[in-house]
Amino acid sequence: MTDQRDTDRSGYFLYHSIGQYPDKAADMARSLTAFADCWGAANDDQWGYALGQRQRFIDLWSQLLKAPSASLTTTENVTSALAALIMALPREDLEGRVVLVAGDCFPSLHFLLTGLAERYGFRLRTVPLREGAHWVEDEDVIAAWGPEVGLALLTWVSSTSSHRCDLATLMAHGRKQGSVIGVDITQAAGLIEYDCMAVAADFSISTSLKWMCGSPGGGILQVMPDVIARCQPSLRGWFSQDNIFSWDINTFAYAPDIRRFDNGTPSVMACAASVPALEWHAAQDWSAQLEKNRAFCSQIIAASDAAGFELASPRDAAHRGGSVMMRLPDDVDPQALLADLRTRKVYADARGALLRCSPGFVTTQAGVDRLADALGSLRRASA
Known part of the structure; x- marks a missing residue:
């Protein structure tokens, strides 16, 4: 049975760590298979x-x-x-x-x-x-x-x-x-x-x-x-x-x-x-990819603000890369939050109390919405 995490990438926010693009696994497998076929040939x-x-x-x-x-x-x-x-x-x-x-x-x-x-x-x-x-x-x-x-x-x-x-x-x-x-x-x-x-x-x-x-x-x-x-x-x-x-x-x-x-x-x-x-x-249209990232980052910042979290990234996109970082409140367990996000098919990471979210090429609006819902639910539960 195929793990749903392998097919639903809409909530992938880990481009500060490992980047994904459509068909990456298949493309890499073909490349490495071709390498193995050549390297293992008796010529x-x-x-x-x-x-x-x-x-x-x-x-x-x-x-x-x-x-x-x-x-x-x-x-x-x-x-x-x-x-x-x-x-x-x-x-x-x-x-x-x-x-x-x-x-x-x-x-x-x-x-x-x-x-x-x-x-x-x-x-x-x-x-x-x-x-x-x-x-x-x-x-x-x-x-x-x-x-x-x-x-x-x-x-x-x-x-x-x-x-x-x-x-x-x-x-x-x-x-x-x-x-x-x-x-x-x-x-x-x-x-x-x-x-x-x-x-x-x-x-x-x-x-x-x-x-x-x-x-x-x-x-x-x-x-x-x-x-x-x-x-x-x-x-x-x-x-x-x-x-x-x-x-x-x-x-x-x-x-x-x-x-x-x-x-x-x-x-x-x-x-x-x-x-x-x-x-x-x-082969990509990079202006479109960057525009998509900027739009999603703005939504994540708005969700962080609504949840009452401390933004740890610049608000101005001109002074920011492709990620949004936010500092979690002292009463929030980062690992428990990440576990909850996984149940929602949302993948981010944390460095201590710093939650890091990077929307990229396979991230979709549905994934951003699930992340925003999770942050809102977390703050409501904490309150």
């Missing part, structure tokens, strides 16, 4: 097919982000992407200087930076949230960002508030300070347009999960060509060379483009699993 076709799937993944991501040619490669996740970049920068970019990050960044990246600070000789400066605030204000980031900052990592959209920073203002300030600037685009890539050339950050990192609807393990690192030329990645291997079949162990030269950030034999399974989602993305 010599395997690497041509596997590396072709990886290149298709790179090309689709590059097209989506309008990235310069040969400036984007694969990584396992955003943490490994940031680590690769830091370990490749010239020593003078970091040693004795400050790395700046906001206190509402993705925690995994903060864990990484804390661990690398002593080894690479930089001081980590974390811009705190104001008392009672749900996100770090752009003006506080600017106030903490002086010429001593060697590298700044900006979180485009926060995973805990859906606050969207003002990239144009922050980039302009950072350029005056002479910093290397990176952007974690994970929480909005695939929903809100991100143009690498227009933003002009030195590097961008993301995953193929969330709005991209792809597979875990399908991370990306995009680096601008002038920065690539200054980088010498510490983790290197045969795929870091211009000619990967150069076997002289006493002669090594980095590839002239983003390939220098590759190392040993690349992982391709996540690329093959994610290509169908990226192809689906490339």
